[in-house]
Amino acid sequence: MTEDDATLILPTVTAEGSVDDTAVFARVEDARPEVDPASRALIELDGVGMTYPGPPPVEALKPVQLKVGDGEYVAIVGPSGSGKSTLLNLLGLLDAPTSGTYWLDGHDTSTMKESMRTRLRADKIGFIFQSFHLMSHRTATENVAMSLVYQGIPRRRRRQIAREKLELVGLGHRLDALPTTLSGGERQRVAIARALAAEPSLLLCDEPTGNLDSHTADAVLATIDELHSGGLTVLMITHDHDVAERAQRAVTIRDGELREGNHIGDERVPTDHPGPGTLVMPRAQ
Numbered sequence: 001m002t003e004d005d006a007t008l009i010l011p012t013v014t015a016e017g018s019v020d021d022t023a024v025f026a027r028v029e030d031a032r033p034e035v036d037p038a039s040r041a042l043i044e045l046d047g048v049g050m051t052y053p054g055p056p057p058v059e060a061l062k063p064v065q066l067k068v069g070d071g072e073y074v075a076i077v078g079p080s081g082s083g084k085s086t087l088l089n090l091l092g093l094l095d096a097p098t099s100g101t102y103w104l105d106g107h108d109t110s111t112m113k114e115s116m117r118t119r120l121r122a123d124k125i126g127f128i129f130q131s132f133h134l135m136s137h138r139t140a141t142e143n144v145a146m147s148l149v150y151q152g153i154p155r156r157r158r159r160q161i162a163r164e165k166l167e168l169v170g171l172g173h174r175l176d177a178l179p180t181t182l183s184g185g186e187r188q189r190v191a192i193a194r195a196l197a198a199e200p201s202l203l204l205c206d207e208p209t210g211n212l213d214s215h216t217a218d219a220v221l222a223t224i225d226e227l228h229s230g231g232l233t234v235l236m237i238t239h240d241h242d243v244a245e246r247a248q249r250a251v252t253i254r255d256g257e258l259r260e261g262n263h264i265g266d267e268r269v270p271t272d273h274p275g276p277g278t279l280v281m282p283r284a285q
């Protein structure tokens with residue numbers, strides 16, 4: 001995930017510092033996707049694969065089947081280069097797969113125009129990355145409030161929501177602080193508040209504690225646990241087994257292939273998980 005990728009989920013800010021949301025509304029207003037009422041999984045991947053064109057082409061994600069039920073907490077565990085971020089970028093509608101179909105909350109995203117994908121992303125998905133991607137000259141409240149531009153919410157209400165979300169993550173006393181005056185854990189809390197501002201169904205996390213010491217990481221993970229307990233679906237990408245163990249269910253990724261269970265470093269037979277989602281082995285080539 002790069003700084004450029006992060007801008008995809010942030011509103012446009014003019015040189016003067018005001019938010020330019022006109023273009024965003026123009027693009028998303030006509031984009032109300034159809035819902036398939038038969039679908040119950042929040043995430044459903046059917047043969048989804050990703051090959052970067054290269055040269056040479058890199059098959060970063062082999063065609064996979066994956067279902068994540070509404071309200072699940074799933075960890076995706078794998079070593080560096082295994083395809084974790086590739087998968088997250090696809091799930092977050094930041095990239096489109098080169099094969100297969102991705103259903104998000106009943107919406108077939110594979111046939112959508114980019115404007116519809118943008119709308120769906122803004123409505124359904126909150127992101128947390130290892131780097132916090134905060135605007136350094138904006139206060140905590142402004143950083144959170146700006147994420148709501150896509151929703152067409154008036155400025156005053158945006159700021160009110162931002163304050164509520166910052167209070168929710170324990171930063172009610174630092175509403176006007178600039179990111180440079182916050183600790184690493186506090187910055188990540190601002191990022192969590194920003195991810196929650198639009199009331200997403202799905203929280204996508206890519207190594208959110210990678211830049212934090214273990215004590216601060218525990219506190220951030222406890223906040224994510226609480227959000228999950230409140231009904232949020234969480235997908236946690238990590239190479240850290242301790243982080244993965246907080247999830248209800250782990251899926252291992254290695255060389256672009258998914259397997260149910262936490263298999264890094266051993267070859268245990270996967271056990272059945274109690275959650276509503278299921279994972280099927282990649283199809284035989």
Ligand SMILES: Nc1ncnc2c1ncn2[C@@H]1O[C@H](COP(=O)(O)OP(=O)(O)OP(=O)(O)O)[C@@H](O)[C@H]1O
Binds near residue numbers: 079
């Ligand atoms: N834009 C790209 N073009 C070509 N290959 C890419 C591109 N992005 C990633 N890859 C390759 O795809 C594979 C998976 O990369 P990915 O970033 O998904 O790994 P990761 O599991 O997130 O690793 P890390 O833990 O180091 O972040 C790697 O071999 C990587 O080199």
Ligand SMILES: [Mg+2]
Binds near residue numbers: 084085086
């Ligand atoms: Mg990565």
